[in-house]
Amino acid sequence: MVKINGNELDVSGKTIAQYLSETNYSTARIAVERNGEIVPKSQYDAVVLEDSDTVEIVSFVGGG
Amino acid sequence: MVLGQEQAQRYARHFVLKEIGVSGQKKLLQSGVLVIGAGALGSAAIIYLAAAGVGTIGIADYDKVEISNLQRQVIHKTGRTGMKKTVSAELSVKELNPDINVRLHNEKITPDNITDIIAMYDFVIDCTDRFETKFLINDACVLAKKPYSHAGVVRFEGQAITYVPKKGPCLRCLLGSVPPPQETMTCSQAGVLGAVTGIVGSVQALEAVKYLIGAGDLLTGRVFTIDGLSMVSKVTAIPHSDPDCAVCGNAPSILSLNNNREEYEVKSCSF
Numbered sequence: 001m002v003k004i005n006g007n008e009l010d011v012s013g014k015t016i017a018q019y020l021s022e023t024n025y026s027t028a029r030i031a032v033e034r035n036g037e038i039v040p041k042s043q044y045d046a047v048v049l050e051d052s053d054t055v056e057i058v059s060f061v062g063g064g
Numbered sequence: 065m066v067l068g069q070e071q072a073q074r075y076a077r078h079f080v081l082k083e084i085g086v087s088g089q090k091k092l093l094q095s096g097v098l099v100i101g102a103g104a105l106g107s108a109a110i111i112y113l114a115a116a117g118v119g120t121i122g123i124a125d126y127d128k129v130e131i132s133n134l135q136r137q138v139i140h141k142t143g144r145t146g147m148k149k150t151v152s153a154e155l156s157v158k159e160l161n162p163d164i165n166v167r168l169h170n171e172k173i174t175p176d177n178i179t180d181i182i183a184m185y186d187f188v189i190d191c192t193d194r195f196e197t198k199f200l201i202n203d204a205c206v207l208a209k210k211p212y213s214h215a216g217v218v219r220f221e222g223q224a225i226t227y228v229p230k231k232g233p234c235l236r237c238l239l240g241s242v243p244p245p246q247e248t249m250t251c252s253q254a255g256v257l258g259a260v261t262g263i264v265g266s267v268q269a270l271e272a273v274k275y276l277i278g279a280g281d282l283l284t285g286r287v288f289t290i291d292g293l294s295m296v297s298k299v300t301a302i303p304h305s306d307p308d309c310a311v312c313g314n315a316p317s318i319l320s321l322n323n324n325r326e327e328y329e330v331k332s333c334s335f
Contacts, residue, residue: 028243031287031302038233038306041240056300058287060239062248063218063256064105064193 004055012051017044020057031058065090071163075117083279089117093163095276096120098182100173100201101191102149103127104258105215107139108265109189109272114157114164116273121157122185124169125149136258173197175321175328178204187275188212189268195242200328202227202235204321206312211275213268213283218254220292222264225283226271232285237306237313245331260292 001008004019011019016039020027032039033056039047049055067075067086071093078084084092097118099110102125113121127149129140137149144152150168157164169181173192178200182188188210190201198214205212205227214235215224227234267288274280285303290296311318318324 026243026247028247029239031238033300033302036301037304038237038302040306040308056302058223058238058289058300058302059221060223061216061218061221062193062195062198062243063216063254064101064103064191064261 001051002049002053002055005057012049012053014049015045016047016049016055019049020044025057025059029060029062031060032056033058065094067093071117074161074163078116084277088277088279091277092117092273093119095187096122096167096185097187097189097272097276098122098124098169098185099189099191100124100197101193102137102139102153103133103191103193104136104256104261105217105265105268106153106189106191107137108262109191109269110153110157111139111160112266112269113272114161116269117161117163118272118276119163120165120167120185122167122169122181123150123153124171124173124181125153126170126172136256136261138258138262173200175200175204175325178321179208182208182210182212185210187272189272190214191265191268194330195248196328196330198235199242200321203311203318203324203328206234206236207318207321213271215264215268217261217264218256220257220260222260222290222292224264224267224271224288225286226275228275228282228284233302233305234309234312236311237309238287238302241310242327242331257292260290263290263292 002011075089078089099106102123129144129147129152131145139156140152150170154166209229211228213226287300289298307314
């Protein structure tokens with residue numbers, strides 16, 4: 001199980017890009033952190049989620 | 065510096081805070097903060113900085129007050145439509161606290177002028193409404209080693225971070241680059257509630273005050289988010305910068321604003 005924003009999800013084995021494509025996140029407006037480190041956008045295709053990973057996804061908006 | 069009798073009364077509630085006290089108040093009065101954008105976030109940020117007695121407040125904006133601004137931009141007033149936002153904001157600041165030295169920057173913030181402008185201040189607050197400008201401010205502050213508060217709001221949502229050099233990620237560490245127009249909604253499609261901008265703009269003023277007096281924990285390495293509809297607010301720890309960040313990483317490719325100016329040109333009104 002992978003903990004994403006506090007929820008335990010059965011998504012281990014998927015890449016971050018695969019997980020994001022199944023959600024409503026706008027990839028250009030999010031920051032993804034895995035186990036305390038920022039995952040650069042260029043790595044979304046390469047990083048595979050593993051059991052006991054902790055992931056935080058934060059969305060940003062641009063208005064003011 | 066010696067505080068006058070009226071100042072002693074005005075800031076009495078600060079003096080009893082152990083984090084501020086008389087010495088902290090003097091620090092605030094001797095500090096300068098630049099607010100870029102006298103819109104919705106700026107309304108809250110500027111007015112709370114003025115109330116707190118931040119001695120010099122810079123206000124940068126090139127827009128004029130419109131009636132459609134007033135459901136959220138509460139520093140402006142109905143009778144001031146057509147007036148420059150900087151001038152209107154200064155009137156409100158002076159009405160609240162005549163102690164404050166207000167410096168107006170009635171110009172668009174660009175790669176050519178931003179470095180000289182931010183150099184005049186101790187702390188910068190980004191209250192602009194476009195990602196392109198937010199990245200310009202981020203990169204300028206990173207290159208100048210200037211601490212600043214980033215925030216954004218749309219609809220009922222908002223976020224804020226505080227960048228302090230070498231102490232955590234910058235906006236570019238988190239997002240990489242300006243989101244393309246198709247990833248963002250246009251001004252007319254989106255909308256925003258004033259109370260939400262008030263919360264987030266107040267967070268920015270709070271961060272500036274904390275930075276200036278050296279109190280508490282900043283939103284450095286942490287992202288504050290709020291969803292006003294569900295009333296869920298969170299602080300997510302993202303403590304480490306991206307070592308490959310194009311502006312603050314180990315081998316940055318953005319070495320000057322000039323060599324990246326295309327990214328700062330507004331492609332759309334993004335939310």
